[in-house]
Amino acid sequence: MAKQKTFIEDIERALYDVRGEDRPRYRSESGLTEEIVRDISERKHDPDWMTEMRLKALAVYNEISLPGWGPDLSALDMEKIATYVQPDAQMAGRWEDVPDEIRDTFDRLGIPEAEKESLAGVGAQYDSEVVYHSIQTSLTKQGVVYTDMETALREHEDLVRAHFMKLVPPKDHKFAALHGAVWSGGSFVYVPAGVEVKIPLQSYFRLNAPGAGQFEHTLIIVEKGASLHFIEGCSAPKYNVTNLHAGCVELYVKEGARLRYSTIENWSKNMMNLNTKRALVEKGGLIEWVSGSFGSRVSMLYPTSILSGEGARCEFTGVTFAGRGQHLDTGATVVHAAPRTSSVINTRSISKDGGVAVYRSGVKVTAGAKGAKCAVNCESLMLDDVSRSDTIPVMDVREDDADVGHEAKIGRISDEAIYYLTSRGIKEDEARAMIVRGFVEPIAKALPMEYAVEMNNLIDLELEGTRG
Amino acid sequence: MAAAEKEIVYGRIPVPTWRWLGVNEVRVPEKVLREPPAARLVTIPAGETREFTVVTRGEAVSELHVEIGAGAELRLTRARLAPDGTQCADKVKATLSENARFVYTAVNLGGESVADLLDVDLVGDGSSADVAALYFADGRQKIDMNYIARQRGKNTDASLVVQGGLADEAEKIFRGTLDFVRGAVGSVGREREAVTLLSPNVVNRSAPLMLSGEAEVDGRHATSVGKLDEEKLYYLTSRGLSPADAKRLVVLAAAAPVLERVADVTLADEIRTFIERRLSDG
Numbered sequence: 001m002a003k004q005k006t007f008i009e010d011i012e013r014a015l016y017d018v019r020g021e022d023r024p025r026y027r028s029e030s031g032l033t034e035e036i037v038r039d040i041s042e043r044k045h046d047p048d049w050m051t052e053m054r055l056k057a058l059a060v061y062n063e064i065s066l067p068g069w070g071p072d073l074s075a076l077d078m079e080k081i082a083t084y085v086q087p088d089a090q091m092a093g094r095w096e097d098v099p100d101e102i103r104d105t106f107d108r109l110g111i112p113e114a115e116k117e118s119l120a121g122v123g124a125q126y127d128s129e130v131v132y133h134s135i136q137t138s139l140t141k142q143g144v145v146y147t148d149m150e151t152a153l154r155e156h157e158d159l160v161r162a163h164f165m166k167l168v169p170p171k172d173h174k175f176a177a178l179h180g181a182v183w184s185g186g187s188f189v190y191v192p193a194g195v196e197v198k199i200p201l202q203s204y205f206r207l208n209a210p211g212a213g214q215f216e217h218t219l220i221i222v223e224k225g226a227s228l229h230f231i232e233g234c235s236a237p238k239y240n241v242t243n244l245h246a247g248c249v250e251l252y253v254k255e256g257a258r259l260r261y262s263t264i265e266n267w268s269k270n271m272m273n274l275n276t277k278r279a280l281v282e283k284g285g286l287i288e289w290v291s292g293s294f295g296s297r298v299s300m301l302y303p304t305s306i307l308s309g310e311g312a313r314c315e316f317t318g319v320t321f322a323g324r325g326q327h328l329d330t331g332a333t334v335v336h337a338a339p340r341t342s343s344v345i346n347t348r349s350i351s352k353d354g355g356v357a358v359y360r361s362g363v364k365v366t367a368g369a370k371g372a373k374c375a376v377n378c379e380s381l382m383l384d385d386v387s388r389s390d391t392i393p394v395m396d397v398r399e400d401d402a403d404v405g406h407e408a409k410i411g412r413i414s415d416e417a418i419y420y421l422t423s424r425g426i427k428e429d430e431a432r433a434m435i436v437r438g439f440v441e442p443i444a445k446a447l448p449m450e451y452a453v454e455m456n457n458l459i460d461l462e463l464e465g466t467r468g
Numbered sequence: 469m470a471a472a473e474k475e476i477v478y479g480r481i482p483v484p485t486w487r488w489l490g491v492n493e494v495r496v497p498e499k500v501l502r503e504p505p506a507a508r509l510v511t512i513p514a515g516e517t518r519e520f521t522v523v524t525r526g527e528a529v530s531e532l533h534v535e536i537g538a539g540a541e542l543r544l545t546r547a548r549l550a551p552d553g554t555q556c557a558d559k560v561k562a563t564l565s566e567n568a569r570f571v572y573t574a575v576n577l578g579g580e581s582v583a584d585l586l587d588v589d590l591v592g593d594g595s596s597a598d599v600a601a602l603y604f605a606d607g608r609q610k611i612d613m614n615y616i617a618r619q620r621g622k623n624t625d626a627s628l629v630v631q632g633g634l635a636d637e638a639e640k641i642f643r644g645t646l647d648f649v650r651g652a653v654g655s656v657g658r659e660r661e662a663v664t665l666l667s668p669n670v671v672n673r674s675a676p677l678m679l680s681g682e683a684e685v686d687g688r689h690a691t692s693v694g695k696l697d698e699e700k701l702y703y704l705t706s707r708g709l710s711p712a713d714a715k716r717l718v719v720l721a722a723a724a725p726v727l728e729r730v731a732d733v734t735l736a737d738e739i740r741t742f743i744e745r746r747l748s749d750g
Contacts, residue, residue, distance in 0.1 A: 391689075
């Protein structure tokens with residue numbers, strides 16, 4: 001009898017692939033030069049220190065080589081990427097004031113509806129600029145700030161200057177340097193001490209222009225004892241030219257604070273997603289990452305948590321789905337730099353149709369981080385014999401009073417599990433579906449409800465008897 | 469300040485990762501490899517079984533290639549009992565034909581710096597590799613291991629088990645790779661590493677890689693890094709053992725599964741005594 005396999009449909013992308021007309025107000029020349037960087041800085045009315053930082057970052061970019069590991073980045077030609085595309089819209093505080101075509105895009109993505117139903121604030125970026133931002137009055141009354149980065153730079157310059165690219169310095173890697181030179185847009189959140197933001201804030205990043213890059217910067221500061229759930233969504237329509245996303249996320253979680261940062265990344269398959277995310281967690285603080293990687297041609301994304309205060313914690317939950325033509329190199333890094341810090345990393349990856357899913361991680365326990373604990377669990381499911389799934393974890397432990405454990409599994413749907421379920425009267429197709437759903441369930445449970453539904457829609461299970 | 473000693477790359481991890489983790493390359497002082505010996509080739513004819521034990525007690529560089537014929541079995545034990553201050557580098561490369569079996573036991577004790585490379589190519593269908601390694605490092609000793617099991621044939625079976633202890637300011641890197649090459653249908657790979665950290669200044673790096681281009685496989689790995697089990701120590705001391713004896717007993721118990729594979733009883737005793745002495749010195 002032919003061995004039965006589960007067939008999982010490609011991610012349904014029709015919703016994301018609707019292109020808006022490419023009619024920007026301004027589009028920088030393709031390539032990366034000092035003139036282009038100065039032009040962006042001037043158009044954004046940067047303070048002098050920011051212009052200087054951009055130029056220094058450009059110099060670093062020109063000095064640093066591409067990483068000597070990870071996916072092939074040869075398809076990326078910076079000479080063909082426009083680093084700044086200004087949409088034909090002003091930032092608005094009401095959807096009615098956003099130009100129809102751009103508003104329609106976000107309507108299709110369900111952002112205004114989600115705002116009404118389940119969000120305390122929304123930011124929407126189109127190409128290089130934020131076109132809509134809102135926050136509930138009750139939060140502003142408590143001192144919560146949620147705005148676009150450009151406004152934050154004007155209205156909270158000292159705070160921005162003290163934190164901007166301090167966690168991810170431009171010299172960190174080539175694409176951090178690129179980001180530092182041409183960043184535009186993104187969100188700024190400040191939650192004062194003791195304030196609990198009970199309803200999530202969400203920023204959505206849409207890159208519509210072909211042959212362009214998006215370089216939004218997200219900076220979040222959650223003060224002592226405060227809490228926040230921040231959701232980030234991103235998508236783009238597919239073009240035949242390469243697009244680039246090199247965003248940067250810097251998260252400051254102060255003493256006893258909690259921050260959940262959820263992302264569903266669904267870029268189009270012409271996107272190089274070379275994003276950097278990092279959190280600094282102080283004493284007793286908690287960072288929770290929930291990360292879904294579904295889109296992009298190439299992704300390199302490894303959120304980093306630096307547990308700098310005693311008892312700081314990190315929980316990372318991630319799912320990656322790599323289909324045809326995709327090479328998704330994702331994972332996490334954690335640095336335990338204080339006593340009694342703890343981290344849990346839990347990931348699932350699925351690869352099919354020649355897709356490459358790589359789990360990559362680095363866990364470091366520094367000397368003196370007594371009582372540090374880290375548990376890593378990663379599981380990979382391969383659905384055919386033309387795909388790849390690699391697991392590349394490294395642990396660096398420099399403290400004897402530490403407990404670090406790592407477990408990984410790779411393989412296909414187990415015949416024994418199918419046998420067990422069918423022997424209990426469940427039809428084989430349903431048994432296979434149950435197993436795949438069960439495989440991603442730990443991740444689905446961590447997502448906000450609407451995102452869990454979206455993920456289930458993305459992984460549209462279609463089962464048939466003898467395919468494969 | 470003295471000039472840094474020149475090093476050369478002796479081995480590489482199959483898939484590189486971040487440079488800051490320092491695991492991409494096995495580096496050996498150039499002077500150690502100035503006059504490397506020619507690789508020794510050992511062939512095990514089809515259907516035959518051989519057993520070898522290689523014990524090294526001094527500074528040495530060695531390279532051994534073994535070819536194990538169809539249905540043949542090689543049981544190879546390699547023990548390095550190196551005097552303090554010596555620098556050593558070893559490479560073992562094994563190629564397995566259909567239904568061949570390779571049982572490999574490695575013990576690394578002593579020496580200033582030890583590079584230990586193992587590359588097992590499971591080419592033949594139904595071939596299997598059963599690898600177990602034991603190390604104990606103290607003082608300022610450095611052990612750098614790179615073990616690779618490349619599973620190419622159908623229904624191959626690979627097991628890597630590594631057990632070790634680090635004391636004083638010792639440093640160790642273990643890279644263990646299970647590589648399921650496309651076509652290795654029905655293959656199973658297991659990797660398990662346990663590291664006991666016995667002092668606050670040790671450095672342990674572990675890189676358990678699992679690479680797969682084949683869906684019809686079953687691969688698992690598990691790594692645990694931590695100090696001595698306090699509950700076990702408490703139990704033993706409550707039964708009248710001194711803390712030092714309890715520590716020695718727990719470390720040797722962890723090493724027992726690897727030691728039991730050493731067929732030469734005298735050698736096994738020597739290894740046990742070596743570890744006991746080092747623990748006593750600590």
